[in-house]
Amino acid sequence: MVNFAHGELVTVGAYAMFFAHGAGLPFAAQALLAVLTGALTAVVMERVAFRPLRGASFATLLFSSFAVSVVLQNLFLILISARQKGVPTPGWLNEAFMVGGVSVGWLQVATTFVSLVALGALTLFLRHTAQGLGMVAASQDFAVTRLMGIPANRVVAWAFAISGALAGLAAVFVLARRGTVEPTMGFTPVLKAFIASVVGGLGSLSGAVVGGFLLAGIEVFLDVTLPTEALGFRDAFALLVVVAILYFRPDGLVSRKLELA
Amino acid sequence: VTRLRQSPVIRGGLASLATAGLVLFVVALLAQAFAAPADLRVVGNFLIVCGLALGFQIFSGNSGIVSFGHLAFMGVGAYTGALLTIPPALKESALPALPGFLADAQVGFVPAVIIAALVAGVIAAAIGFPITRMREGALSMATFGVLVIFFVVFDNWEQVTRGATGLFGIPKQTGVFSALAFALVALVVARCFRESRPGFLLRASAADPVAAEALGADVIRLRWIAWTLAGAVMGMMGAVWAGFNLAFGPKQFFFDPTFSVLAMLIVGGLSSTSGALVGAAAITLASELVRRVADVQGLGPITIALLILVILYRRPEGLLAGWEPRWPGRRRAEVET
Numbered sequence: 327m328v329n330f331a332h333g334e335l336v337t338v339g340a341y342a343m344f345f346a347h348g349a350g351l352p353f354a355a356q357a358l359l360a361v362l363t364g365a366l367t368a369v370v371m372e373r374v375a376f377r378p379l380r381g382a383s384f385a386t387l388l389f390s391s392f393a394v395s396v397v398l399q400n401l402f403l404i405l406i407s408a409r410q411k412g413v414p415t416p417g418w419l420n421e422a423f424m425v426g427g428v429s430v431g432w433l434q435v436a437t438t439f440v441s442l443v444a445l446g447a448l449t450l451f452l453r454h455t456a457q458g459l460g461m462v463a464a465s466q467d468f469a470v471t472r473l474m475g476i477p478a479n480r481v482v483a484w485a486f487a488i489s490g491a492l493a494g495l496a497a498v499f500v501l502a503r504r505g506t507v508e509p510t511m512g513f514t515p516v517l518k519a520f521i522a523s524v525v526g527g528l529g530s531l532s533g534a535v536v537g538g539f540l541l542a543g544i545e546v547f548l549d550v551t552l553p554t555e556a557l558g559f560r561d562a563f564a565l566l567v568v569v570a571i572l573y574f575r576p577d578g579l580v581s582r583k584l585e586l587a
Numbered sequence: 588v589t590r591l592r593q594s595p596v597i598r599g600g601l602a603s604l605a606t607a608g609l610v611l612f613v614v615a616l617l618a619q620a621f622a623a624p625a626d627l628r629v630v631g632n633f634l635i636v637c638g639l640a641l642g643f644q645i646f647s648g649n650s651g652i653v654s655f656g657h658l659a660f661m662g663v664g665a666y667t668g669a670l671l672t673i674p675p676a677l678k679e680s681a682l683p684a685l686p687g688f689l690a691d692a693q694v695g696f697v698p699a700v701i702i703a704a705l706v707a708g709v710i711a712a713a714i715g716f717p718i719t720r721m722r723e724g725a726l727s728m729a730t731f732g733v734l735v736i737f738f739v740v741f742d743n744w745e746q747v748t749r750g751a752t753g754l755f756g757i758p759k760q761t762g763v764f765s766a767l768a769f770a771l772v773a774l775v776v777a778r779c780f781r782e783s784r785p786g787f788l789l790r791a792s793a794a795d796p797v798a799a800e801a802l803g804a805d806v807i808r809l810r811w812i813a814w815t816l817a818g819a820v821m822g823m824m825g826a827v828w829a830g831f832n833l834a835f836g837p838k839q840f841f842f843d844p845t846f847s848v849l850a851m852l853i854v855g856g857l858s859s860t861s862g863a864l865v866g867a868a869a870i871t872l873a874s875e876l877v878r879r880v881a882d883v884q885g886l887g888p889i890t891i892a893l894l895i896l897v898i899l900y901r902r903p904e905g906l907l908a909g910w911e912p913r914w915p916g917r918r919r920a921e922v923e924t
Contacts, residue, residue, distance in 0.1 A: 378900055384724060385653040389853055390899050393892035396846065400885035400892075408884070517735075524728050558743030565732040565739075572732075573717055576725035 328520070330388060331371055331395035333512025335490050337402060339364040339497030340507040344413050353416045361494035368490025372483055380468070402509035410506035437499045444492060449531060451488075461485050525571050527578025536579055541568070598914035599782035600775045606912040607864050608771050611637065615767040627763060631831050633871045634766040638773035638824035640851045640863040645777050646817035648857040649786050650810050651793030652723055655845055656730035659737030660711050660818040661825035662840030664703035666741070668826025669754045669835075671699040677756045684746035696760035700769065700826040707822020708815055715814035720807055734845060741837035753836030754829075761830040769827045773820050777860045778911070780816060785809050790858075843888075847874075850891050854898050856905020865907050869894070 339360035346356040375390040382390075415433075422431040452458035460481040463471040471478045500515055501507060518541060526537025544567050548560045571579065611634060618630035639661060646654050670678070670685070671694050678690050694702070718729050741748050748754065780786045789809040792799035800806055829835060847870060855866025873894060874887045898905065 375896070379903075382899075382903065385727070386899055386903060388653070388727075389849070390896060392846065392849075393895040393899075396888050396892040400889045403885040404883060404889075521732075524725075559739055562736045562739035562743075565736050569718075569729045569732040569736075572725045572729050573721060576722045 328384070328388060328391070329371070329376075329486075329489070330391040331375065331398060332489065332493060332520070333516035334395050334398040335364045335368055335371075335493035336497045336500060336512040336516060337507070337509065338367045338398070339494035340413070340501045340511060341402065341406065342494070343497065343501055344411050344507050347413050357495075357498045360497045361491045364492075364494025364497065365487045365490040368486040368493070369483055371490075372486040376482070376486075377479065399509050406509070408509060410508045412506050413501055415502040415505065433499070433502055440495065440499070444495060445531070445535065448488070448492075452531065457481065457484060521565070521568055523578075525568050525578055527575075527580040530578070530580045533578050533580035540579070544568075593916070595782045595787075596779045598916065599911070600779045602912045602914040603774055603778040603860060604771065605914075607861055608774060611767060611770060611774075611864075615763045619763050629871070629875060631761075631763045631766045632828075633867065634763065634770045635824055635828045635831060636848070636851070636871065637864050637867045638770040638827070639821065639848055640855075640867045641770075641773040641777040641860055642817050642820040642824060643848055643852055644857055644860055644863040645780055645820060646810075646813045647852065648859065648863070649781060649789040649793065649813050651790075651858075652810070653727050653849075654730040654814075654817075655727065655849075656733035656737075657817055657821050658840045658845045658848065659734050660707040660821040661828070662737055662741055662837070663707040663710055664700075664822030664825025665829040665835060665840070666748055666754065666825075667703040667706045667822070668699045669757050669829045670747070671702060672696065672758055672760070672830065673754070673756050674758065681754075681756065682746065682749060686747075689747070696765070696830055700823055700830070703826030704819045704823035707825065708819030711818020711822075712811070712815040715811050715818065719810040719814050734841065738837055738841045741840060748837065751836060751838075753834060755834035757829055757833045759830075759833060761827060766827060766831055769823060773824060774860060774864070776816070776820055777863070780813070781860060781911075785812055789813055846888075847891060850895055852905070853895050854905060856907040856909055858904070858909040859907055859911045861911050862905050862907040862909065866905065869906070 342360045342363035343356045346359045351359070371391075371394055375394040376387060379386055379390055418432055420431070420433065422429045424430070450458075452462055460471065460476040460478070461484065463474070463476065464478045464481045464485075468478055471481070496515070500511070504511070519538070522537035522541045523534040524537070525540060526535065527533030541564065544564045545560065548563050549557070552560060552563070614630060615634065618627055622630060639658075642661070643654065643657055646652070646657065670689050671692050673681075673693075675691055675693055678685055682690070714733060718726060718733070721729055742751055744750070781790070788799060788804040789806075789812075791802070792804050792806045792809060796806055825840075851866035851870045852863055853866070854869050855864065856862030870891060873890055877887045877890045902908065
């Protein structure tokens with residue numbers, strides 16, 4: 327399943343931080359609230375856009391989650407504000423330290439560290455717990471998973487909760503980087519994440535990581551090599567590479583078959 | 588003559604013209620006679636959007652594969668049509684870096700639309716050649732890439748498109764009736780393709796690709812033909828749209844309008860041309876109603892999105908679920924899904 331409304335989970339998390347900050351909560355509590363709100367919203371989303379349509383085609387689910395994404399975005403617009411809202415990050419995250427003449431920001435260190443921990447935890451969970459294995463199974467064959475006595479609906483709901491929690495976590499770092507929250511903020515990072523996971527191979531964790539690094543690598547490479555007047559076209563070139571990869575490897579770079587073998 | 592009269596292509600085209608075409612004609616006539624200028628614009632844009640929905644229908648409706656990318660070809664058509672009709676004097680000041688042959692060119696509205704359709708068709712054919720070779724899921728994703736790539740190009744190619752500011756100064760040459768005329772061209776093209784041999788085989792391949800291949804359908808080629816034809820129709824409607832709205836920017840060929848055209852196909856049902864038209868009418872009516880009752884920014888998209896969800900729950904095949912009007916006489920076997 328592809329959840330088009332994943333970006334809105336990031337936005338929800340960011341708004342949760344905004345309100346938590348308004349209520350005077352400390353940063354750690356804000357972050358926790360962002361993760362919880364993301365998870366909760368994701369579970370509700372699964373009930374509205376996915377569960378009633380279980381077994382429907384790829385395109386149908388794409389449309390239903392697309393619709394949910396539009397509803398959420400415009401609800402933010404109507405109920406909160408179209409304008410950017412500032413959320414200050416704690417001072418230490420914006421500071422940097424020097425390592426051998428290279429300035430390293432604490433934010434980058436924290437982002438990397440938390441991503442690695444989340445990735446490690448997710449890998450362990452998917453490979454070594456009954457819940458996690460059930461999740462992988464449900465993604466491959468929903469009906470058979472149910473026949474094996476696994477409550478597949480609950481497993482899918484958990485998968486959504488986890489992806490929502492990770493989106494909330496991402497919201498903390500996206501917010502720390504840009505400092506403001508607005509209704510459409512989830513769009514760009516998730517579009518990139520989406521492309522990365524398709525290129526890497528949907529349904530494969532290592533694929534998502536490979537895809538993410540590859541996309542970032544292509545972008546930075548183009549940033550450095552393209553002449554200034556062509557920089558505006560960077561995203562077009564990056565996507566061209568991505569489409570080319572899809573052409574030669576329609577299942578992504580790390581295909582599921584390869585991982586099963 | 589008898590063989591011609593029995594041809595499903597001709598009978599399909601006639602049936603569509605006699606029903607949907609007549610309805611659209613009456614709508615245009617009533618609007619021209621009674622509507623205020625602002626409402627006349629709404630009707631004109633509705634007719635154009637009918638053509639756009641039909642363009643999407645030609646590819647997605649017959650092949651069963653969702654394309655997110657065809658608005659890019661509408662953009663190609665709109666820019667081509669605009670650059671061919673804007674007076675050279677204006678182009679010299681607004682677009683000083685425009686290549687010579689474009690800078691001096693000025694043709695009438697109809698030739699501009701035809702050239703736009705050809706240019707969009709050729710570009711669609713070139714892009715579609717690798718794209719239609721992909722497998723279904725990857726293909727959908729790649730069309731998404733096509734949409735973004737074209738947007739980035741429109742948004743940054745200052746010398747030709749004026750980037751994010753957009754083009755202006757297109758001479759007013761269209762009214763509701765020329766919008767109607769081209770929408771009807773799109774309707775006849777879409778319906779005739781649907782009933783033609785390639786269209787029939789393509790629909791069969793959507794129902795069961797393996798069986799269709801086994802019966803000799805060259806699925807990749809068929810997809811490519813539909814993709815290219817759809818691109819040409821989008822280009823044509825893009826040029827008409829540019830001639831009707833007179834100024835535009837790259838965002839009008841990006842996500843928000845793509846979403847609303849796809850919404851039309853979902854609501855009406857994408858497997859028939861009539862479905863595309865009914866969907867276009869439903870979405871236009873819904874958003875106009877919301878705009879008039881409560882003009883709150885964001886309420887329109889929410890209504891459309893909720894409409895999509897209700898349709899997906901209750902009637903996943905869309906309102907018309909593939910129904911088409913038929914010309915009286917002997918019926919031919921249909922593709923069963």
